[in-house]
Amino acid sequence: MPAYYLEALTITLGIILLVAEAFVPTKSKAWLGLAGSAGLLIVLGLLPISAAASSGNQDWPIWNFYQFDSMAVFFKGFALITTILVLLMSVDYRAILSRFTEEPQSENNTGEYYSLPIFACAGMMWLASAKDLAGAFVALELVTITFYILVAYMRRNLGSLEAGVKYLILGALSTGFLVYGIAWIYGALGTLNFEQMSDLLRQQAEMQASGPNTPLLFGVALVLIGLTFKIGAAPMQLWIPDVYQGAPSPTTAFLSVGSKAAGFVLLMRFLDTILLHAPTMPILGVLMILTIATLIYGNLGAIAQSNFKRLLGYSSIAHAGFLLLALSAYNWPADVDSRLNSHEVVSFYLVTYLVMTLGAFFILAQVRIQRGGEEISDFDGLGKTNPRLAMAMTVLLASMAGVPLTAGFVGKFLAFSVAVDAGLWAAISVALIGAAAGFYYYFKVIRAMWWNEAEGAPAIKVPFISSICISLLTGATLLFGFWPQPILWLVGH
Template sequence: MSVFTIEAGLAFLGLVLLLVEAFKPDICRRTLGLMAIAGTALALVLFVFAKHDTASLPGFMQPWHQLDTLALFYKGFALVITILVLWLTLECAPYLTRFTVDGKLAEMFSLPLIVCAGMMWMASARDLVTVFVSLELVTVSFYVLVAFARKSAFSLEAGVKYLILGALSTGVLVYGIAWIYGATGTMSFDGIAKALANPATNKTAALFGAAILLCGLGFKVAAAPFHMWVPDVYQGAPTPVTAFLSVGSKAAGFVVLTRALDAFLVENSIIGTEIQSLLLVAGSLTALLGSLPAMFQTSVKRLLAYSSISHAGYLLLALACRESPRFDLSSGGVVAFYLATYLPMTVLGFLGLGLMRANGLGEDIKDFAGLAKRNPLLALLMTVSFASLAGLPLTAGFLGKLFVFLGLADHGYWGALSCAIIAAATGFYYYFKTVLAMFTTEGTDAPALKLSSATRAVAGLLAVAILVLGVYPKPLQKLLKPASATMAARN
């Protein structure tokens, strides 16, 4: 079975689940959720044992798809985050149904499968047309998911904002693609790389097109100055959707950025210096503009939204560093490593937030007061999550930031490194402000919170992954090393 067949099957399953709910409206939402999880888990198993070479793809897809190490990593990443988001949706179902018109959650279980298929196709894209089609499949699905809680004014407001700004960013992206095509005569990444290495290519047109394209992608990854939509959209969207946006959508945007920048920053590129400088400035501003406002947030959900912006800044700085001989990883490999560490700690944080909401509590820091007394295990797990997000040593988040900081130091980007360190230091304040609230004596008279055995198991596995990656990252580094070799050979 080819990888493309698995991806198409996953999208087809999403459509089937929608039809099942439409023609059998009395079906249990838990049954739909478990069917979606089982289907995605089966896709993950089949993906692991499928043939991972381009020759295994259908003939009509071979010119447009690639199955290098980076593509395979992001495909597996998309499947894992989709399974976790579907599980989180099941856990939050009692809370979510109160904000839907008919109490149904079919779209919350089916659309993530379509989003997953879009992210997997995006990871293999060889050209800008495939990128655009896959990206819009993901984005349009998110328009529905963000505004899904139709009885919530916050959700509807978030949906409208995301729709308007998303449509604007799509227009900018298409405009950039048009300029790139006009300057280089091609839309394939390999063709663009060859054209930009040719001194005869019009530098002004190519640079303008690349800058516009990066602006369009900047919205997708929440890079400054295109990040202002994030706090409102994250706060208004249902918690599982927020987690999906924070991890899945960000990963999809960065795999496209990695592909594009590999072409723009090819050896002897006529626009390489300018694009690298743009990345350093954008990454530094994004890290700071994500961390500094987070210090003043009282809502944990908005705090995590600003945190997501800050992490996008670190990832942009990693892309600016290009090769990192110290770790034997390309810039794309460092980004993939960072996202692999970002997944468990972010999902664990949103899982804790979703469980709080499912138990009738709010999203403000004050609602976390005394959590250690009401449920010590949940407080401990969220402490692990927030400690890793802050970058505490012996956690996965520490190594992700360390790779970025050492890459900046190795290349002598001291200004960007200073901004990144300030942003990281600020993170310790706002993350541990929430942790401190959980261990205060206030709110200890509130009723205890109960977690199911399955929830404890999933949350425990995420916490273990955070700690294991924090002390033993070698297997993950080894998994991503071939990406460097492949990229170097192509460049």
């Protein structure tokens, strides 16, 4: 099966769900979310049997914009799994969702909430295959515009509206930087295609052209600023805490995992293009400065938080910092075959990040629904009322902090090891301080669950789907902690 069928099928699924929602009048819209995740599961099953260009279609213009290498397969699978879990989370979250739409008593206005993530998923899958800045930009905008809607979806909730406006304005600003940067790159090189760009750079390097290409560097810097918005890193990280706190929980989970991964895959492809034949460009130094700023902002900002969702927002900035740490070590151990290069480390880290973050959001969504709040104090006494749920949360938080024998530890360890190979000592020392701070703020939640008394808070009844997902994700967090081979195999090592 040609690979581009995957996105076409995903889009078709989204359109079918949109139309089905309009013509099938049911009281509960849960079946839409279930049908959506089942459909995406089928697309995920088709992913391994898809193939890149065959002899019949290899001169089609689509292959100027679409590639199907191992990285594309990995990130398409990543987007699909994230979206499936987010849809399942939305099914259990629909009580809150419908309360803040135009008709609070019914679920009539929540139908689109299940088809929009599918379109965003198609955008992320296209991004994973990006081969040209023009195509990548359109795919990125598809993802971003879908998120504008998803963030503001609970429009009778002031927090959600505020988050939507903030995300819209800052998103438009970052898009401006991105387009302006792309224009400069086009002006400097005369092409937007990644292959042609790196060919041109190789020729320039061979001719020993005088000095660095400043217009190109200016464009690269602007594109980097635009992309840091998507991955949630400095200098465009200011939106994260407010938007994460205000948006509906499944959207926040989708933003923090799906959108970040989509940003990183584009960033990696872009850096490959620029750095492959011109490794002397002063880009990695800039990346390291961004790493340090991101780590400081995320980790120190998280310490003072009392709202758990906001805390997860800062933690997502901190994780972006660790991912950037691996990325700014760009390819140093490439000559040592047994080690992972920085792209593989980023992919690995993103998988561990997916598992623990989505797990935490599943639990947070249930606490929000049944205890009515998202503060850390809403987790008080969870250890007494729901020991198993509290146990799962403890494992997930320990993994985020990087306690050994959890998936998060392996990810952080790999990120540090590539950075050590590259000798980025300044960034490493900041990252160590950040990781130590992480122990403090993640364990604040653990303390609330096990040491604080629940003041009449009810025990939480976890619905069937959530309980399966939570056990799966917690199990995976523990499993990958001492047996990371499955992920290593997935990232192609």
